[in-house]
Amino acid sequence: MPRFDLPLAELEAYRPTVSEPRDFDDFWAATLAGSREAGGEVTVSAASDLFSAVHVHDVTFPGFGGEPVKAWLILPTHREGPLPAVVEFIGYGGGRGLPSERLSWAAAGYASFIMDTRGQGSVWGSGGETPDPHGSGPAVPGFLTRGIDSPETYYYRRVFTDAVRAIDAVRGLPEIDERRVAVCGGSQGGGIALAAAGLSDGLVAVMPDVPFLCHFERAVGLTGSDPYQEVVRYLSVHRGAEDQVFETLSYFDGVAFARRATAPALFSVGLLDPVCPPSTVYAAFNAYAGSDKAITVYPFNEHEGGLGHQWQAQAAFLARLLRSDARDEVSA
Template identity: 50%
Template structure:
């Protein structure tokens, strides 16, 4: 790793022009209106986890197209109505096991850990439980980045972001959750999903966005050789006339455009040696974020970012914001 991107002084001022389609808002309104036509049908089934002081529920709800999406709901026992974190997962991972997510209830918050459809099938640490029954009508590179990428309506992340928005409705429906104190959170892909959800879902009151993926796509593919962004490069290097269609589709999913619509308080993090999500892509979104914001900078870290240090900052941030304790 090396300090390969812009100097920190320039990163703090980096606010790139956004490639935003004229019908961006209409596209997402149509998408979410269509999803709202499916009954959310949240099912919270008690799960016998080897934990004390935490109620665990194996949760299922209807995501995009009415498809069943799995999640874990963890609530501190006997705490009354509490704030809730809706947590999204990094690339290739699934919801894992309840024991992976106990830090939030230990701090007095509920957490809804949302599976990412079609992922987690090859992750030995965080296996998933949710399939994706929809595919594209063209070839794709290995991975998820190019699934349906020639058409915004068919693109994989249209389904993922819709699932994420509906997951917040699921959290708000839980009897132990205070619907006025819901935050979204995630690292890498999860950070990108949280960033989009905070802009699309009015029930979100705060966003914890760590080293976000799915942000400033064009710059990312131009300055890093790392995957998953390289999936897009592989695809365009094979389908040599696809560039215009690919970037048109990605413009509907770019974190820069969601950040410009972010109005809630947001705590970002960035690592200056991050070869997977280059720091300029993170600062590009952060500097466009329209609401109150803070960012934690880790100069000597890669994509692992701040690790437990950042989680500690997040807990303190939410404790103050949501008046916990």
Template identity: 60%
Template sequence: MALFDLPIEELREHRSASVEPEDFDAFWAKTLAEARESDLDARFEPVDTGLSTLQVFDVTFTGFGGHPVKGWLTLPAGAEEPLPLLVEYVGYGGGRGLPHEHLLWASTGRAHFVMDTRGQGSAWGGGGDTPDPVGGGPAFPGFMTQGIDAPENYYYRRVFTDAVRAVEAARSHPLTDASRTVAMGASQGGGITVAVAGLVPDLVAVLPDVPFLCDFPRATTITDRNPYREIALWLKTHRGRADEVRRTLSYFDGVHFAARARTPALFSVALEDQTCPPSTVFAAYNAWAHQDRAIEVYEFNDHEGGGPFHDEAKMRWLRSHQL
């Protein structure tokens, strides 16, 4: 599809119409405090993968509600000193996959942690291993409307909490340098990254690629592509509940987390992206609180964004920040 969103000049000025809840900070402080009442109990089991240049650990830690969450920690073989840590979140429908799907970042000499996404991992890649034990009200197939009746019940309350606990778990390993922690991810993973940036104040950088879960008021009306379309289809059936849904989503909108971010960021956006429309990405980018921010614009790409070219851009940017 050709360009369909705002012109680039207007994208660089776009601001979201999402209304921030008055108790946004209190909601998240209470959520994280409740999660931390459970012991993190991060366990790292060595895995024989046949990868001679890397060492891999099968990780289990305690996330939202005391539920076990899985992950992979990958390190360069023979690492003896704490390494800069990259915590990665995966895209919609995917899981942590298999260890050999994650070779790039540990190959650069960094520690790389991949969080499994609860309840997902059956749409692409090597699958997932983390169930979501929490039920909810009537939902459209997918994850976007699970528990959408109230912020306390919403699916992404559990996921964002898991994501913060994943940082804590990864930092607990003796070969990771907690003082040099970077969060990263693409699409859903990018949206989770933006949320973590607003919830974990001492990250040193974040890398959100074509982030999802940003500027819900615009996203749910400008695109008819899933996953955002799941919300519109739920409302098509549950007539008259739009205000209720908007209230719930406002607690999870990336623009409000971005306004609390106190870390440098490198975003990416694709101007033909119908899954995460460029205006929704720019809404989070333009709200970013830290002055050290940059965005790579891929003019003729859809949701694949910069792909391997952006991997190179991220490596250059990390080096420029001595990470």
């Protein structure tokens, strides 16, 4: 893939005007309050006897509207006291898969919580188990245009609420130190992590890897790749719907959530990425409100980014933060 976006020096200074609705905060406050008021129980049950170094638990927690959402909770077998936790969100079309595919964070000594993405899990990987019980108006195959005629009905309203409620659920588990919860994810998972960071207080770290769902207006006009092309195909049929579509998307733009997020953050970007163009990632990174932020740049990589190299960077980043936090507690 040849370079098609801005040069790196321009990316580092790229701070576009990204539209944001006046009632953005009220919309999300009402959405989250309604889902919390809907209640619902968190259930945790042992899920596998295949592992000796970790304990795997099948979790169901209340998400949007109190609707049940599945997750894995993976804990190191040998642990003392409550653990810091990493809540992980999944890329587009994938589900929580199998626990054997997600052992890295538990192997590093963390409680690992992997959220299933409602309605997804049948495009790649080992599947998902959380339905999305909501219908949709006309939409292009995929998820990006489901319910796009209104922010109230838009698919990602439910997904982002699920993510916040996942953090709520994790903080309530006895094995978890509620003060030390981080979020991460790649592509769609990175966009969900940004939304969760903008809507949740007190996170210890945010790690969006090649994040999707950022700076929609530029992405839709710049890349010829899916999933953003789903919006192009929708608008090519629903002529004249552009204003309403981008009005809806403005409630879900990662740039708006980045403006509200303050936890220490480590982003990543592939400068040849045709799926999540570099300028859309930098739009969110440069808008990010937290002062402790960094971005790992992969000059010759596409949407795969750094893969295992980025996980190592995240693990080092999170370990540094927790060491610093521990020193602060001792000095206090």
